[in-house]
Amino acid sequence: MFWVQFFSRHASVQKILAISSVTRCTSKSVKHGRSVCLRSIFFNSVKYYPTKLVLGIETSCDDTAAAVVDDTGKILGEALHSQNEVHLKTGGIIPPVAQQLHRENIERIVKETLCVSGISLDELSAVATTVKPGLALSLGVGLEYSLKLVDKYKKLFIPIHHMEAHALTIRLINQVEFPFLVLLISGGHCILVVAQGVSDFLLLGQSMDIAPGDILDKVARRLSLTKHPECCRMSGGKAIEHLAQQGNRLQYELGAPMQHHPNCNFSFSGLHSNATRIIMQKEKEEGLQEGHLLSCVTDIAAAVQHAVALHIAQRTHRAILFCIKSGILSQTNATLVVSGGVASNQYIRRALQIVTDATNFNLLCPPPRLCTDNGVMIAWNGIERMRAGLGVLHSTDGIRYEPKASLGIDISEQVGEVAIKVPSLEVPLNELATINL
Numbered sequence: 256m257f258w259v260q261f262f263s264r265h266a267s268v269q270k271i272l273a274i275s276s277v278t279r280c281t282s283k284s285v286k287h288g289r290s291v292c293l294r295s296i297f298f299n300s301v302k303y304y305p306t307k308l309v310l311g312i313e314t315s316c317d318d319t320a321a322a323v324v325d326d327t328g329k330i331l332g333e334a335l336h337s338q339n340e341v342h343l344k345t346g347g348i349i350p351p352v353a354q355q356l357h358r359e360n361i362e363r364i365v366k367e368t369l370c371v372s373g374i375s376l377d378e379l380s381a382v383a384t385t386v387k388p389g390l391a392l393s394l395g396v397g398l399e400y401s402l403k404l405v406d407k408y409k410k411l412f413i414p415i416h417h418m419e420a421h422a423l424t425i426r427l428i429n430q431v432e433f434p435f436l437v438l439l440i441s442g443g444h445c446i447l448v449v450a451q452g453v454s455d456f457l458l459l460g461q462s463m464d465i466a467p468g469d470i471l472d473k474v475a476r477r478l479s480l481t482k483h484p485e486c487c488r489m490s491g492g493k494a495i496e497h498l499a500q501q502g503n504r505l506q507y508e509l510g511a512p513m514q515h516h517p518n519c520n521f522s523f524s525g526l527h528s529n530a531t532r533i534i535m536q537k538e539k540e541e542g543l544q545e546g547h548l549l550s551c552v553t554d555i556a557a558a559v560q561h562a563v564a565l566h567i568a569q570r571t572h573r574a575i576l577f578c579i580k581s582g583i584l585s586q587t588n589a590t591l592v593v594s595g596g597v598a599s600n601q602y603i604r605r606a607l608q609i610v611t612d613a614t615n616f617n618l619l620c621p622p623p624r625l626c627t628d629n630g631v632m633i634a635w636n637g638i639e640r641m642r643a644g645l646g647v648l649h650s651t652d653g654i655r656y657e658p659k660a661s662l663g664i665d666i667s668e669q670v671g672e673v674a675i676k677v678p679s680l681e682v683p684l685n686e687l688a689t690i691n692l
């Protein structure tokens with residue numbers, strides 16, 4: 256996502272917030288499981304309380320989210336307020352606007368979560384909150400609110416690394432044992448890690464510049480896709496996926512990044528420049544100014560989506576081969592988990608499926624609502640940490656948020672030194688029309 260740099264003029268922020276007050280922001284709360292009050296459950300007249308209940312709070316970017324999860328992985332309730340519509344209107348996230356919207360919504364979202372969960376604050380075992388990485392102003396709202404709750408209700412506090420939470424979400428849904436390979440692709444992140452334990456990661460590679468969701472959002476914005484009748488309310492990535500289905504990816508060639516760097520790092524800014532150049536050329540040919548819809552948006556969307564998918568698939572393929580060669584993962588029953596907002600893209604998933612089929616890996620993706628930012632993943636990370644006895648705090652003295660934070664031990668240089676050559680893959684015939692790895 257395009258994070259507009261700090262915007263200090265109060266008047267401008269007020270103007271944008273005024274847009275937000277007339278915009279219907281997405282807000283939802285969901286009750287899961289039994290329809291009875293989950294505060295206490297009776298089994299043969301014996302009152303049963305789940306032993307651990309964690310409230311998760313997420314405000315690292317542009318979603319204000321909360322959830323209560325118990326130690327069996329049951330989601331008792333969740334609520335989420337998305338700022339997406341506001342940021343679509345302003346052409347990107349303006350941090351003070353995001354901060355103000357978090358402030359306006361956090362209390363309501365937490366109350367709704369507790370209400371649909373049927374849980375009182377007294378019954379919670381702990382509060383888990385994202386403290387890194389993310390936008391400083393957004394992280395600050397969640398942390399400040401959480402610390403007040405923790406102090407008032409004398410709860411344990413579990414600081415959460417946003418990317419660790421994304422990586423572990425799959426274990427809420429599937430029985431995946433450590434170690435497994437994780438690809439996180441979102442608007443702000445692009446990393447390949449091996450999850451060896453709850454708080455034990457090896458970083459194989461990451462983006463050297465922008466994230467895949469960021470390039471999709473930037474291209475969508477440059478193409479003015481919010482003016483397209485079929486995708487005016489979609490995120491950039493979703494709009495590109497939607498239009499690409501009707502386009503011909505072979506009309507434009509964007510190139511393959513980092514072919515002379517045999518590692519697992521990524522780079523998307525070259526693809527972004529090439530896409531912008533093509534768009535400018537087409538505008539010239541069609542006699543259009545920036546801000547007007549080109550006739551060939553579907554073909555450009557298809558070409559960009561394909562180039563992004565191919566780059567992600569090739570780097571992930573190398574990561575899989577490295578893990579096998581170095582013995583980090585066994586060749587039998589190994590798993591690739593893909594998560595983050597971009598993981599909901601079906602074309603990218605298909606490209607990754609081709610890679611995992613060829614390498615005998617299982618491919619697992621959380622459902623879309625758990626791929627994007629949510630409170631459940633934070634609460635579940637809290638449960639994982641409680642079970643493992645890791646980072647559960649009795650005192651919150653000195654707790655700070657950290658806008659920048661890497662995940663795990665960085666072994667990306669060693670990966671590059673091995674310089675594994677990625678073979679080209681034979682793609683099933685019926686896939687050839689859409690993908691060609």
Ligand code: KG4
Pocket residue numbers: 256316440441442443444467468469471472490491492493496595596597598599600601626627628
């Ligand atoms: O994980 P997420 O909700 O937030 C963070 O960025 O952390 O991911 C949002 C990103 C946006 O860039 C959005 O355009 C992208 O995920 N996205 C998609 C799709 N749906 C959302 N990208 C490609 N295809 C999609 N269907």
Ligand code: ZN
Pocket residue numbers: 417421441595627628
């Ligand atoms: Zn995220």
